Amino acid sequence: MHQNPDSDEIRDILSTSRTVAVVGLSDRPYRTSHAIARALQAFGFEIFPVNPHLSGPVLGETPFSKVQEIPERVDIVDVFRRSEEVMPVARDAVAAGARVLWMQSGIVNEEAAAYARQQGLTVVMDRCIKVDYASLVGR
Known part of the structure; x- marks a missing residue:
């Protein structure tokens, strides 16, 4: 069973990361993914929208269909997809060379977490990146 990194490690991840691929980002401002992105x-992160259904920029950023299409390495892949849809995202994050697979609050996929860990990624599951940043880094 997956165990998240402790608070010190999460603080370190968030303090040293600069780029975040937001998988499942919506162009609708009332959606949680949009507000968190x-x-x-x-907070100073460069975000990359990842959603094959987006046709134009979101939050001023060009969207991509997959993490692997992003022209630079991303630190964190932040997932806003149903739990059962995370495994392809984990594979994409690994193939793209991401450092961290982060599944937002309510998203739990043990198989994807185990796969990403086996491939060398740090995995955070069922936690909100915005809340953790505000409480642990808060600058």
Whole structure:
């Protein structure tokens, strides 16, 4: 069973990361993914929308269909997909060379977590990146 990194390690991840691929980012401002991505931008992260259904920029950023299409290495792949849809995202994150697979609050996929860990990624599951940043880093 997956165990998240402790608070010190999560603080370190969030303090040293600069780029976040937001998988499942919506262009609708009332959606949670949109609000959290906007907050990540305000915290100073460069975000990359990842959603094959987006046709234009979101939060001023060009969207991509997959993490692997992003022209630079991303630190964190932040997942806003149903739990049962995370495994392809984990494979994409590994193939793209990401450092961290982060599944948002309510998203739990043990198989994807185990796969990503076996491939060398740090995995955070069922936690909100915005809340963790605000409480652990808060600058």
